[in-house]
Structures are given as structure tokens and as C-alpha cells.
Amino acid sequence: MTAVNDQSHAWQNDRLNRQPTADLFEKIADNSQGGSVYLIHAGFGMGKSFFVGEWCKQLEAQKRPYLRFDAWKHDFSTQPLAALLSSIQSQIRKDSDRLESRAVAGAIKKFASKAAPVLLKGGVRVTARLLSLGAIDGEIDTIREALVQEGVSSADSITDELLSAFSESRYQVDFHEGLKGSFSDFISSILTEDFDRAIVLIDELDRCRPQFVFELLEDIKHILTSENTIFFIFCDLDVLESQASKIFGSKEGGEKYLSKFFNLKLQLPDTNRSQFCKNALADAFLATGADRKPPFEIGKLPDILAQSSLSLRQCIEVAKFTQLIDACDRDLLQEGILLCYLLVLREGYPDVYRTHQSAHQGTGLPSRFLDPRQDTFQMANAVSHLLRLDRGTEIDGLIERLEHDDTVRVNDPSLYHMLRHVIKIDRFWRPRETIGDFIDQIVGRIERLGSIRM
Incomplete structure (x- = not known):
């Protein structure tokens, strides 16, 4: 996430007249159900990063709570959630006027401590995948069948011991709910009287490794969405669908998996x-x-x-x-x-x-x-x-x-x-x-x- 402090020059070079689109997206955010996730499609080289940068300046000028995560800059990380935490902390340090307070610092510290098991135990990553597939409540064979059916893995690559860890009880589900709650508390700490939701902007996702892409989407879906957040994910949908089809073995399987993450798919208009x-x-x-x-x-x-x-x-x-x-x-x-x-x-x-x-x-x-x-x-x-x-x-x-x-x-x-x-x-x-x-x-x-x- 990157702090943007220049509040006076938003949209000065808006040659495609896209400011009205940003205004429209803000109306969508204001009138959407909390926790909604929107995919904003635009092809490579069509000005996604420019749009996100200028929109951040506009949000800054409005003193509206927002977070920006440049996924491509953190693609080297094996843990997207760790990269997210690092970026949040970096933004707090750089943007002290907007974010620094004891409440914010305490909330992010609590979220980081809650997230530690995710960062230290790869097994929890599988929980997120199982949650995405809707199979967490099933028996071992049911979970294994769901994984194979969805194309996540072959039957032999998921051990009985690992599956047992997730089917013994609802501990892992409760853990994710607690983690989601702590992130929601952090978001609440940066809200203002005028705005009861934060806009979270994810950029450059289509340039990342497929593993990073889908782990981040799972983290957003199961950990980061809450009533006080609205996510806008900017990427080339064609790239995302191509990656998903390779992982899940078919175009239909990939599209079915991706459909779980987005409330609505929008696009940047190619105008002027x-x-x-x-x-x-x-x-x-x-x-x-x-x-x-x-x-x-x-x-x-x-x-x-x-x-x-x-x-x-x-x-x-x-x-x-x-x-x-x-x-x-x-x-x-x-x-x-x-x-x-x-x-x-x-x-x-x-x-x-x-x-x-x-x-x-x-x-x-x-x-x-x-x-x-x-x-x-x-x-x-x-x-x-x-x-x-x-x-x-x-x-x-x-x-x-x-x-x-x-x-x-x-x-x-x-x-x-x-x-x-x-x-x-x-x-x-x-x-x-x-x-x-x-x-x-x-x-x-x-x-x-x-x-x-x-």
C-alpha cells in the first residue's frame, strides 16, 4: 500500500476523462453491501495504475479512508498476507497525518498477532482454499473429493494427516473469523465521522505469479472483507481467467472458482x-x-x-x-x-x-x-x-x-x-x-x- 500525499493535483493529466468513472465507483462503494469485492477490468497498458493513482489523490483530498496495495511490488513474497501487513505498516509510517494514532497502531498490532499463525503455518493456507470450495465441514473423503473435483490438487498430494487437521472441528473456521474481526477492528480505527467504510484498492494483480494471485484473493475473501471495507481489484480479467483455467484444468472450472470472489465485474471505459x-x-x-x-x-x-x-x-x-x-x-x-x-x-x-x-x-x-x-x-x-x-x-x-x-x-x-x-x-x-x-x-x-x- 502506498501513501499519496499530493492532494492538489488529482486528474490534471486525465486525458481519457476518467474522473467521472472514479466518482461513479465511489457511489458504488457508498451504496454497496459492506465487504463487497469488485473486479475492475482493463487490458495491459490501458491506464489502470494511472487511474488508481489519481483516484487515491482524490480520496486523499476528500480525507476519505483508503488503502492501496500494489500486488506486483510484493509478488516475491511467499505469503500475500504478510506482504499486505508489511504494506499497511509502511503506509502508517509514511502517512502519519492520516493514519498514525494509538488506536491505529494497536489495531494493526492486534491484527498482525492474529495473523501470525497464517504466516507461520502453511496448513492454514489450505483452510482458505477449502473455505473457497465450501468443503470445510465435510469428512476427509468429502474434502479430498472436493479438492480433486475442483482441480485444486490430485488426490495423493493432500495427506490424510493434513486433512484431518481441518476436519476435526471448526477451529480453523473460527480462527479465520477471528482474524477477519481483527482486520475489521483495524479498519474501524482509520475511519472518520464522515465515512464509515474504507476503500481498498488492489493494483497490478494480473502481473503476479498465479499462486500469489489466488492466495491473495482467498485472503481477501476469507480474512479481509468486512462490513467496513469495499475492495476494488484492478486487473486484466482475461489474464486472471487464463491463469485459473490452467490451475483448475478447464475454462469452466477456472471461471467457477473466480466467481466466488467478486460481487460484480466492472471495467474502465476506453473513452476519448x-x-x-x-x-x-x-x-x-x-x-x-x-x-x-x-x-x-x-x-x-x-x-x-x-x-x-x-x-x-x-x-x-x-x-x-x-x-x-x-x-x-x-x-x-x-x-x-x-x-x-x-x-x-x-x-x-x-x-x-x-x-x-x-x-x-x-x-x-x-x-x-x-x-x-x-x-x-x-x-x-x-x-x-x-x-x-x-x-x-x-x-x-x-x-x-x-x-x-x-x-x-x-x-x-x-x-x-x-x-x-x-x-x-x-x-x-x-x-x-x-x-x-x-x-x-x-x-x-x-x-x-x-x-x-x-
């Missing part, structure tokens, strides 16, 4: 991508210190990026690549629209991009770029058509042949003009040069610069 990409491109050129603006030849790049399936992080990388091109091979920027599409393919569609690196006819653009409802459709259609042409087609007279050659005929007159713009036929007048030569020299120059990028 075009503006984000415009800002990313502008920032890439401002970073040179020369107060330069992006060249007009690549002015359509943000719109192309916005239509793509690239993550926000990948969009930033494409923008930075154009700045490198501007610094090292500025003439390459003259290829404008075609260059933009090739850079996007290189970053986000490597299999398609590789077809255009070869001497064979390319595959054009992915279908998502060829939606007639998009403003970029005409230029995407022209680029895709160009990339699909026979690589031996000569540039000289291309437009005229488009009108008469049945092998390359297109019926949309606007396509002729767009193709003329894409390959700049009036400027690019090299007799006998082919489409293959034209594309190869652009890709080759891209790759020369790509070879020096990390």
Missing part, C-alpha cells in the same frame, strides 16, 4: 482515445526540448491509433517512434498516411506487418480499420488496397491502370484520389519502380530505426 493519442503524439515531440509540433504529414496518426486495438501504452510507443523518425530520417515522414499505418501494424499487428516485409503480396489492413462508418475509412481502404496489389505493379501509370485493368479495378472514384495521395504519385515519379520497391524502401527505413530502439 483519439484525444489521448493526439496528446501522446504532441508530448513525444515536446520531449525533444525544441518545442516542435508533430509534422502535418502524420497528422492522421492519432485517429488511426484510436481506431486500432493497441493499448494506450502501445499508442505512446508509436508516437515516440515517430519522434525518432523525425530526428533521424525526417524525409521518411513524407510517406504520411502509409507510414502511419505501417507503424501501427508493426506495433500492434506484427503478423500482418510481416506480410508486408516479404517479397510476396501483402494482406492489407485488418478488418477493424475498414469500417465504412469510420472517418478514416477512405484512407484505410486506399492503403489496404495498395498493400494488396501485386508487388510487381509499376508505380508509373498506376492510377490509369486502376481505371482499366480488371485485376486491380475499383469502382469508388474517391479511392483513386486517396491512392494518389497515399503514394504521392506526382512526387514519386520513378519509371519502372514497382509497388514492392516502394513498400520495401519504407519498411527497410522503419526497421533500420527500429533496430536501435529498446
